[in-house]
Amino acid sequence: MKDVISVGLLGLGTVGSGVVHLIDNHQDKLKHQVGCNVKITKILVSQLEKKRDVQTNGSRLTINPDDILEDSEIDVVIEVMGGIESAREHVLKALRNHKHVVTANKDLMALHGKELLQAAAENGCDLFYEASVAAGIPILRSLTEGLSSDRITKMMGIVNGTTNYILTKMSQEGRGYDEVLKEAQELGFAEADPTSDVEGLDAARKIAILGTLGFSMHIDLDDVSVSGISSVTAEDLEYCRQLGYTMKLVGIASRTEDKAEVSVEPVLLPDAHPLASVHNEFNAIYVYGEAVGETMFYGPGAGKLPTATAVVSDLVEVLKNMRLDVNGNSAVIPQFVKKLKTEDEVFAKYFLRIHAKDKPGTFAALTTLFSELEISLEKILQLPLKNSGLAEIIIVTHKAAKSDYKNVLRQLDLLEEVVDVKSSYRVEGDER
Template identity: 50%
Template sequence: MNKQIQVGILGFGTVGSGVIRILKDHNAKIRQVTGEEISVKKVLVRDIEKNRGKISEGIQLTTNEDEVLADPEIDVILEVMGSIDSAKMYITKALKAGKHVVTANKDLIALHGNELVALAKENQCDLYYEASVAGGIPILRTIVDSLASDNIQQVMGIVNGTTNFMLTKMTNEHQSYEEALKEAQELGFAESDPTNDVDGIDAARKMVILTRLAFGMNVELDQIETKGIRNLKSIDIETAKKLGYRIKLIGTAEENNGGVSVSVGPILVPEAHPLASVQNENNAVFVVGAAVGETMFYGPGAGELPTATSVVSDLITVAKNIRLGTTGNVFNSYQHETKLMTDEEILSKYYLSIEMNDRTGLFLELTKIFAASDVGFDKIIQEPIEGGMAKVVIITHLMNRKQEKEILAKLKKADDMNLLIHLKVMEG
């Protein structure tokens, strides 16, 4: 008779309940796939008295984490409680106790992943975190397993469902930023304090993880150029549509000449590009490999069952490793010296919206600013606005980041010109 694998879960919220539901509903299939019986023994909760219905039947609930972490019968810990400090402390205890760990905590993995990976290896424990990026999309395992033989050149994608939902509303229903945020909060897609989502912080943390796995490089959050969507106006979204683009919050990691560049921000995506059609709270990750070419992975980026599916898939991998006696595995075994691309190596086209006095000769001064940095225009729209002013929208030719910085500095100093917004433009 096979040994039963006992599981302890930290957290009984949305994802925790989804994990238990999947383990119960798909028990027969999971038993066949793993050759093991997997059962949840204990769950750490905040409130034992809370009514959780039939889903909690047969499971011991506790408010004391040590009753889960120190239980000698528990083989695997699933951390789905969120937070950073508490989760790190609990996972550290679990690994030191020789327990395998599966977590959905992208903040923890982005900030402390290397430390936890080293601890897992030291204690011959498995550590997996597929659910930390893009919810139900198996992008991490795809990168480290399915694309292991390829040389990945670029990973970019929509990895924050909240901002994609808001941008969808702003694009398709002409909502303002404030209206879209309010609806996202009412539907539970955005927190009461949406800072991490709308300022690009959540996406940046996910890009830390994707960069680590795709390129073997450890990029810090402060090394990622990060912009959010707070300053986006409906007029910019409408102008982008007229020009054949959709604005999406995109995380990008690309490698060139042994260096990597990572950024997060609103980007004008050509209508024909697959990422332009990703709607609502869905996520998508676009991967370019030297051999495979372009591939895209699309699906729900959050939610009870999609995220729980990724957690249980990691648990199944751990169960197989336990059965085969091959534990001590982590996602990011590929490591490479971290090198950042220089400003001269980082290339992009840009969208700039500039408010200026509508007087003779001022447009010539504007063109001279760009010409001095050897940057040309791909598209130009000039429209008069009230008060003797004009708005000029420019899409530049490809330029490097050094040129971008020069132009922005000159526009800031220029009389009678006010840069309203500047965004990257994805090449078609």
């Protein structure tokens, strides 16, 4: 092994700056871990003259990716530039030039992970991506190493800090969605265009990665059923509170025997559930294993140094493999052929808020409909809406097949007594 390992860095934004800071300032720690010095030789940037918050030594900067990808002296490429197509091209080129790769790019791995991991294996290279899910929480390595001997049956995760911040503020302060979203944007927790976060796409990409690793079954992004939080109202959250629930945007990956279900949606959790106490921008993943039982991983799901810590930890793993001459063996081909549950095989409880005519027979019509469709009711709350002639009816069902519940929603739209189905959410973690 060489005395100095050369690293090329693609991107010098928030995370890239954190990576430079950690590598430049933790040389003693890195040398102790891997037995040699580590040096960032070249850094790809979009503008050479831009003012930066880290010392970069101008000679390290380049606007030409080939200065890194074609440099035979560079051993490892770290990709933190973001985006998909350019990042994919650069990572593939690095792997084909026999350079190991570390990436923090969840979008890239969710969409092209299978292709990239295959390229890594074919070229005897490592490809690690711990930072792509939940930043500083070491969840991917825990699944592939710490829990590798167990059979994972379910993972539930709060894996998007933006939506968790919004729902926390709405729940605790009774504020509206639009107001809290604007605040989150002003504080830097939400992008100017928050669509990927609030509509669940960001979380869907992360849960697809978790499902693939946890179940050893290739889960595509299109396999994830996705629903966001943009239609959640303060009224929904107030009724959740009255019934003892907390709402979170939760990614769910569950497996029964050889079939999996993967979704991202607003979920009601009992107030006593560990995920219910995860507030603001923090992330957490709850993992169920047949042998280990229930475990939870909690921490900062974003941020400069938490994410950079995960990136540099992957770099250390690459360098340890180089020292042992075992690179290229990290990509494990999924053990199982993908089989997804049908809606008849997905069971959950549901919360339903309805506006109905406040007159005799309405309640009977509703209970009759649920009875005929064989869905039993666990909780019912009915309140008059002042001066409207309407009643607000809150229902929590017992567990029902998703297909049966969707049929109920269709039939409610046709019921003469029902004016509007205001909201509907899944309930999890409540075994009462």
